[in-house]
Structure formats: structure tokens, C-alpha cells
Amino acid sequence: MILKLSLDLPEDGTYIPLTRQFGRTLLEYLKVVPEDIGDVETIVTELVANVIRHAHSASQRFQVTLDYYADRVVITVVDTGNGFSFRDVPEVGSARPDIEGGERLGGFGLPLLDAVSDRLQFFRTDPHGATVRAEKCLRYLTQQASDDATHMNNLGGGNVTLSDG
DSSP states (O other): OOEEEEEEEESOGGGHHHHHHHHHHHHHHTTBOHHHHHHHHHHHHHHHHHIIIIIOOTTOEEEEEEEEOSSEEEEEEEEOSOOOOGGGSOOTTEEEEOTTSSEEEEOOHHHHHHHHOSEEEEEEOSSSOEEEEEEEEOOBSSHHHHHHHHHHHHTTOEEEEEEOO
8 A cells, every 4th residue: 555544524515625635636646647536536526525415424524535556546435424225316317405405406426436436335334324435446647657656555655644623
């Protein structure tokens, strides 16, 4: 592993750009191809937005972990909210409430996540909530950048834990 970044955050939309930036910064430093960086940003944004929009956990907090490896990044989001069942997810393009109390057409997030992730898994978080784990394989701009990432990966990596408190 190159780096493990763990975030413990409130369920508030102002943290979406922050989590996007964390997802992007190391990948840019490692010289990952822009398409893969964009996909990771999309994954992080959708997962965090889904927690903020749907989880409603008693603690009003969630965790995001980004595990950076030479060949992939693994994004895990954990909440202790209401949880969900795929059979209860409304049809894509159907009306649903938005964060501001209005109405929007939605349901595009899960198909989008499936399209840009190389692996996508959903688990129940006991006793409440959901854990979503998405993987994105990484490609590099140059062979040297790939070699450097592999070298960092082989060193065993580091851990960074951040909380707003």
C-alpha cells in the first residue's frame, strides 16, 4: 500500500469538494492518467453525496477511507444510517426529494458508480447503515511513474487519519 487516508466527517454537503480533492491530489502526484483521476473523483463524489442525501444516521457522521495501491485505489464509505435494499431503490429517472427540500429526477448514481468502478460492493453495516466499497484500477502517464508507484507500494505505505473534531 502507498497510503491509507481515513476521514471521519459530518453528513454535510460542504465536505463533498474536500473529499474530491483528497481523492485527486495523490493521484496527480503519482501521475495517474486524467481519466482514472476523474473516475475516482466521480466515485468519491457519488458515494459521499449518497450518504449525505440518504443515510440520516443518528450520529450524523460517516467515514471515508481511500486505500492507495500502485495498481488501484479502494474507496470505502461507511455510514450507520437507515441502510437500503436494492429492491427499494426507485427507478432510474424517477422523481425524489432533493437535499434542499424540493424535488429532482434521480437514481443515476448507482448505475454511474457501476460504470466507472472496476469493482463495486455493498454490505450492511451492523446494526444499521451501509458500507460501500469501490475499486478503480490505475494507469499511469509514463512507465517511470508506474515504477515509482510500485516502489512506494513496496515500502509498505503510511496512514493518515483526519477528523473535523
